[in-house]
Amino acid sequence: MATTSRSPGEESFARLSSEDVRSFVDAFRGEVLRPSDPEYETERRVWNGMIDRHPAIIARCTGVADVVAAVEFAREQGLPVATRGGGHNVAGTAVCDGGVVVDLAEMNGVRVDRESRTVRAEAGATLGDVDRETQLFGLATALGAVSETGIAGLTLNGGYGHLSRQYGLALDNVTSVDIVTADGRVHTASADRNEDLFWAVRGGGGSVGIVTSIEYTLHDVGPDVYVLFTWFHGDDASAVMAAFRRWAESAPRDAGVLAFAAHVPELEEFPEKAWGEPALALLGSYRGDASDAEDVFQVLLESATPVVDPSGPMAFVDMQSMLDEDYPDGLRYYWKSIYLDELTDEVIELMVRVNESAPSALSTVDLWHLGGAVGEVPRDETAFWHRDKPYMLTFEANWESPNEDEANVAWAREGIAQAQALSVASGRYGNFPGMNEDPAKLLYGGNYDRLAEIKSAYDPENVFAGSVDPRPRTE
Numbered sequence: 001m002a003t004t005s006r007s008p009g010e011e012s013f014a015r016l017s018s019e020d021v022r023s024f025v026d027a028f029r030g031e032v033l034r035p036s037d038p039e040y041e042t043e044r045r046v047w048n049g050m051i052d053r054h055p056a057i058i059a060r061c062t063g064v065a066d067v068v069a070a071v072e073f074a075r076e077q078g079l080p081v082a083t084r085g086g087g088h089n090v091a092g093t094a095v096c097d098g099g100v101v102v103d104l105a106e107m108n109g110v111r112v113d114r115e116s117r118t119v120r121a122e123a124g125a126t127l128g129d130v131d132r133e134t135q136l137f138g139l140a141t142a143l144g145a146v147s148e149t150g151i152a153g154l155t156l157n158g159g160y161g162h163l164s165r166q167y168g169l170a171l172d173n174v175t176s177v178d179i180v181t182a183d184g185r186v187h188t189a190s191a192d193r194n195e196d197l198f199w200a201v202r203g204g205g206g207s208v209g210i211v212t213s214i215e216y217t218l219h220d221v222g223p224d225v226y227v228l229f230t231w232f233h234g235d236d237a238s239a240v241m242a243a244f245r246r247w248a249e250s251a252p253r254d255a256g257v258l259a260f261a262a263h264v265p266e267l268e269e270f271p272e273k274a275w276g277e278p279a280l281a282l283l284g285s286y287r288g289d290a291s292d293a294e295d296v297f298q299v300l301l302e303s304a305t306p307v308v309d310p311s312g313p314m315a316f317v318d319m320q321s322m323l324d325e326d327y328p329d330g331l332r333y334y335w336k337s338i339y340l341d342e343l344t345d346e347v348i349e350l351m352v353r354v355n356e357s358a359p360s361a362l363s364t365v366d367l368w369h370l371g372g373a374v375g376e377v378p379r380d381e382t383a384f385w386h387r388d389k390p391y392m393l394t395f396e397a398n399w400e401s402p403n404e405d406e407a408n409v410a411w412a413r414e415g416i417a418q419a420q421a422l423s424v425a426s427g428r429y430g431n432f433p434g435m436n437e438d439p440a441k442l443l444y445g446g447n448y449d450r451l452a453e454i455k456s457a458y459d460p461e462n463v464f465a466g467s468v469d470p471r472p473r474t475e
Contacts, residue, residue, distance in 0.1 A: 007035065007054035008053075008054045008097035008098040009035045009040075009044070009054030009055050009056050009097065009098060010035045010054070011098065012055075012056035012079065012097075012098035012099070013034055013035055013056040013057065016056065016077060020073075020076075020077065021034075021057075024069065024073045027069050028059065028066055028069050028070070029062050029063065029065065029066055030059065030060045030061050030062040030066045030106065031060040032057060032058070032059055032060070033057065033058040033059075033060065034056075034057060035054065035056070040058065043058050043060075043103070044058065044095055044101075045330075046084070046089065046092055046094050046095050047087060047088050047089065047090075047327075047329050047330075047333075048088075048089070048090055048091075048092050048331075048332065048333045049329075049330040049331055049332045049333075049402075050092065050332045050333065050334065050405065051092030051095060053092070053095045053096055053097045054097055054098070055082065055095055055096055055097070055098065055099050055100060055101045056079060056098050056099060056100065057079075057099075057100045057101070058100075058101045058103055059073075059100055059101065059102055059103060060103045060105070060106060061102060061103060061104055061106065061107055062106055062107070063107065064178065064180065064186060064212050067102055067104070067180045067210055067212055068180055068184050068186065070100055070102045071102065071180055071182065071184055071210065071463070072184040073100065074099065074100040074102075074463065075182060075183075075184070075461070075463050079098065079099045079100050080096045080097075080098065080099030080100070080463075080465065080466070081096070081099055081100050081102060081210075081463055081464055081465075081466070082094055082095050082096040082099060082100070082101045082102070082466050083101075083102050083104065083152075083206050083210050083464075083466070084101055084102065084103045084104060084105060085104050085105070085123050085124055085150035085151070085152035085153050086104070086105060086108060086123070086124045086125050086126040086129070086149075086150030086151060086152065087126050087148050087149055087150040088146070088148065088149045088150055088153070088154075088327070089150070089153050090333050090334070090335050090431070090432065090433075091433050091434065091435050091436050092435070093206075093436070093466040094153075096466060102210055104122070104123045104124035104152070104210075104212070105124045106124060107122040107123060107124040107125075107212065107213075108121075108122055108124040108125040108126070108129055109121070109122045109125070110122070110125055110129050110130055110132075110133040110134075111133075112133050112134055112136070112137060112139070112218070114137055114139075117139065117217065117218045117219075118175060118215050118216060118217060118218060119133065119134050119139075119141060119215070119216050119218055120213055120214070120215045120216075121151055121213065121214055121215075121216070122212065122213045123150075123151070123152040123210075123211050123212050123213060123214065124150070124152075125150070125151050126147060126148055126149060126150055126151065127143045127144055127146065127147045127148070127149050127150075127151060127154070127320060128147030128148060128317075128320065128321060129151075130143065130151060130216075131143070131147065131316070131317050131320050132317065134218055135221075135222055135223055135315075135316060135317050138220060138221070138222055138223055139218040139219065139220065139221065140163065140218065140219060140221035140222060140316060141163075141167075141170070141173045141216040141217060141218050141219065142159070142161060142163040142164055142166075142167040142168055142169065142170055142172070142173050142219075143155075143159060143161050143163075143170050143320075144159060144160065144161040144170070145160075145161045145162055145258070145283075145320065145323060146320075146321075146323050146324055146327055147317075147320045147321035147324055148321075148324050148327070151170075151214060152211055152214065153205075153206075153431065154170055154431060155170040155171050155174060155214060156171065156201055156202070156203070156204065156205050156206060156211060157203065157205045157429075157430030157431045158170065158171060158203060158384050158429060158430060158431060159171055159431070160368055160370070160374075160392070160431075162256055162284070162285050162319065162320070163219070163221065163256070163287075164256065164370065164372070164373070164374055165251075165253055165255075165256045165369070165370070165371060165372030165373060165374065166219075166253045166254050166256070166287070166372060166373060167219055167373055168373040168374055168376075168377065169374055169384065170216075171202040171203060171382060171384060172202075172373070172374070172377055172382075173216045173217045174201075174202060174214055174215065174216055174217075175190060175191075175215045175216065175217055176188060176189065176190035176193075176198070176214075176215045177189050177190075177197075177198070177201055177211045177213065177214050177215070178211065178212045178213045179197060179201060179208070179209040179210065179211045179212065180209055180210045180212060181197075181208065181209040181458045181459065182209065182458060182459040182460075182461065182463040182464065183458075186212075187209075189201060196454050196457070197209070197454070197458065199381075199382060199383060199450075199454070200383050200451055200454040200455070200458075201383075202382035202383055202384060203382045203383030203384030203385070203430070203444075203447070204383040204444075204451050204454075204455075204470075205430055206464055206466065207451065207455050207459070207464060207470065208454060208455055208458045208459055208464065209458060209459070209464065210464070221287060221316055222287075222315065222316030222317075223315055223316055223317075224290070224313050224314065224315055224316065225285045225286065225287050225313070225314060225315075225316050225319060226285060226286040226287075226290050226293035226311075226312070226313055226314075227283075227284070227285050227311060227312065227313070227314040227319050227322075228257060228282055228283065228284040228285065228286070228293075228297050228300070228311045229281070229282070229283050229309075229310055229311050229322075230281065230282045230300070230301065230306050230308075230309045230311055231264065231270070231279050231280075231281045231306060231307040231308050231309070232279060232280045232281070232282075232303075232304045232305075232306055232307060233274070233277070233279060233280075233304070233305075233307055234261075234277060234278030234279050234280065234352070234355075234356070236280065236303070236304035236305070237261060237278070237279075237280035237348075237351070237352045238348055238349075238352065239303055239304050240259075240280050240282070240300070240303045240304050241259065241280065241343075241348040241351070241367075242303075242348070243299050243300055243302075243303035244257065244259050244282070244300060244303075244343075244367075244369075245343045245348075246299055247297075247299045247300055248343070248369050248390070251296075251369070252286075252288070252296060253372050253373070254286060254287040254288045255284065255285070255286040255287075255288070255296050255297075256284050256285060256369060257282050257283065257284030257297075257300070257369055258282070258283045258284060258366060258367070258368055258369070259280065259281070259282055259366070259367045259369075260280075260281050260283070260364045260365065260366040260367065261278070261279070261280055261351045261352055261354075261355035261364060261365040261366075262278075262279050262280075262281055262355065262363075262364045262365075263276055263277065263278055263279060263355075263358070263361040263362075264276060264277050264278075264279045264307060265361075269308060269310070270307065270308055271307065271308070274307050276361055278352070278355055278356050279307060280352075282300055283323075284297075285319060290313055297311075326362075326398075327398075331362070331398055331399070331400060332398070332399050332400065332401075332402070332404075332405065332408070333396075333397065333398055334397040334408060334409045334412050334434060334435070335394060335395065335396050335397065335412070335432040335433075335434070336394070336395050336412050336413065336415075336416045336428075336432060336433070336434045337392050337393065337394040337395075337428060337429040337432040337433075338392070338393050338416055338419050338420060338425045338426070338427060338428065338429075339386050339389035339391070339392050339393075339425065339426055339427040339428075339429070340389060340390070340391040340392065340393055340422075340424050340425055341389060341390070341424040341425075341426075342390070342391075342424045343367070343390075343391050344422070344424055346422055346424075347367075347391075347393065347419070347422065347424065347425075350365075350415075350418055350419060350422075351365045351367065351393070354395070354411075354414075354415045354418070357411065358397075358411055359399070359404060359407040359408055359411055360397065360398060360399035360400075360404065360408055362398040362399060362400070363395075363396055363397050363398050363399065363408065363411070363412075364396045364398075365393070365394070365395055365396070365415065366393070366394040366395075366396060367391060367392075367393055367394075368391060368392040368393075368394065369390070369391060370389060370390055370391060370392060371390045374387055375387050375388055375389075375390075379445075379446065379447070380446070380447065380450075383444065383447050383450075383451050384447075385427070385443070385444055385445035385446060385447045386427045386429070386445065389426075389427070392429060393419055393425070394429075394432050395411070395412040395415040395416055395419075396412075396432075397409060397411055397412040412434070413434070416434075427442055427443070427445065428442040428443045429443070430443050440470050444470065448470055451470045452470035455470050
């Protein structure tokens with residue numbers, strides 16, 4: 001006799017009593033999706049096409065009361081919890097097998113207070129949602145570099161972007177958060193209120209609760225900035241990176257550059273004869289006087305003859321969205337990062353060599369220039385530990401076919417292993433964690449013990465266990 005296998009979501013849902021489910025649905029204002037619902041298959045999918053998980057329930061929240069109801073239901077039923085924000089999350093922790101997905105995507109309101117120079121955004125908002133509102137007033141906060149990224153995950157794990165060297169990490173610009181803890185209570189955390197929670201959420205990811213809104217400090221930025229976006233031939237990569245190293249030693253705070261080894265994309269903006277070839281690209285911005293921009297970047301622009309160089313003035317919101325099309329929904333992603341004490345010749349050689357061996361032409365090896373305001377915050381002031389590192393090296397495996405999963409994941413892991421063997425490399429970054437397979441202490445360093453204690457106080461049963469979290473002391 002034929003049998004029909006059930007998904008983890010169907011198995012878990014079948015064990016719930018209909019009365020308990022009915023009570024939850026009746027108390028919930030948003031939409032509750034079950035495995036049998038028509039929208040379930042679409043809504044369980046996340047940005048990273050590698051992720052194929054089946055929750056028992058997807059709770060699409062309309063407000064904080066819905067978040068509380070979902071957390072309490074999951075805790076009472078003994079179900080795992082995953083929190084889904086506005087977008088991305090490369091490790092796929094926004095969805096879980098057999099548990100409850102607390103979906104915040106509809107909670108995406110943004111409100112700017114010009115007098116206090118702050119913006120409050122709900123946790124389902126994206127960078128683009130925030131930039132759109134703040135740029136009405138020529139203001140911005142330090143967020144990421146892709147407008148479709150969700151603000152919550154980006155911020156709670158750190159948040160590097162174009163403004164980091166000038167204004168710090170995204171989490172350094174947070175003035176307060178609203179957060180729902182495992183007991184269903186709602187807290188406001190700031191520098192003078194629930195200080196332990198405020199410390200933990202800034203770098204501790206979602207380990208101590210579900211953040212429902214975030215308030216940020218705003219800065220004068222835009223509406224136009226100068227954007228550096230220059231592509232060089234792969235043969236010139238070593239020379240360009242040597243120039244980049246010299247530039248980084250004295251770069252002004254209001255300028256930042258991300259260097260990445262890549263392959264020339266098959267786009268009409270690039271010479272057809274160069275399509276598919278290894279390349280070295282520089283993406284950055286300068287927010288000072290536009291007439292000074294070429295002087296600021298001169299050592300980089302003179303390092304070699306570019307393949308293409310569309311650098312020039314651009315609206316800040318356009319710069320923030322110029323990489324969006326490179327990271328579409330459903331592509332397959334596996335990203336890992338490691339910090340560097342120094343940009344050595346060995347690191348540059350590694351970038352070039354590993355890029356050339358990439359099984360997918362969509363993949364890149366990225367070098368983030370850090371320092372500046374990021375490094376001026378004491379390492380024990382927030383849960384984020386790796387502030388003293390001047391660079392971060394990231395292996396971005398991006399590909400299309402499920403048949404190529406093994407090769408692309410292996411490429412990124414081998415790249416990290418080779419980097420880890422260098423004396424200048426250490427640590428991990430929470431937003432580019434592979435699939436969270438590395439020990440949490442690589443991420444939290446000397447802040448691990450304090451974060452574990454706060455986790456024990458607010459989530460002793462480990463309700464929020466979906467990422468690289470410290471374990472409660474009770475476990």
